[in-house]
Amino acid sequence: MFSENLKALRKTKGFTQEEIAIRLNVVRQTISKWEKGLSIPDADILIKIAALFDVSVSELLGSKLEDEKDINIVAEQLSRINEQLAIKNRRAHLIWKSIIIVITTIVVINIILVIVGIVSFNSFQNIKTTTVVTETEVIIPKE
Template structure:
């Protein structure tokens, strides 16, 4: 039995309307209707709530529908990547900030009588931003490709 049929059967056993179930799950009646018609699938959080409401195991709900199982697996993989993506984004922003600081100092030195020194060495200021930005871009791209493969 696929998830849509199982959900409808269990709801009717309880004598609940789609509206009743929707209220218990804190979703719209249209969402329940789409799930029962096989047009859409709920999130894993909703599947757990459905499991609790109807007294069936999550395994029964997931294994009843191969498409739902694939969706849950895909969603869980997507949740694993944001921390790594965040790190690459921060590295890119640090590189951008270094570049902006260097360009700002160069511009100020050019248009004013100021002679501001950049401490930390030529390597940091000439190549640091480039290395961080390119490295973060490559890492982010590799992460994106890995997610597509999974």
């Protein structure tokens, strides 16, 4: 929707991501995130983008609204998109957090096992051993 429209408009006008970023006072990576659908700009920047490409904000968002009252619909769409992105980011954060916890747990368990192994080995080496010497007698029968 927005991401596809932004990319198409940028290419149609012959702008690079860097040029758009400079005109909007953002970094190029922000433009890239918008075009990939990873984030969405706030309302003020949306207005600047629309002005830059000579389109309405509603066209930029992918719908053709003809009435001024429909601005609330655009705001609602933005709100939903931001909410979906927030949910997606929370999920990604939770997944990474879980992965880190699992890896940390595995590392800690391995360290504990190594320490237990070293302690056991050292205590085994410290055991005093006694040697038992036995003599064997050979009995030879007389003929």
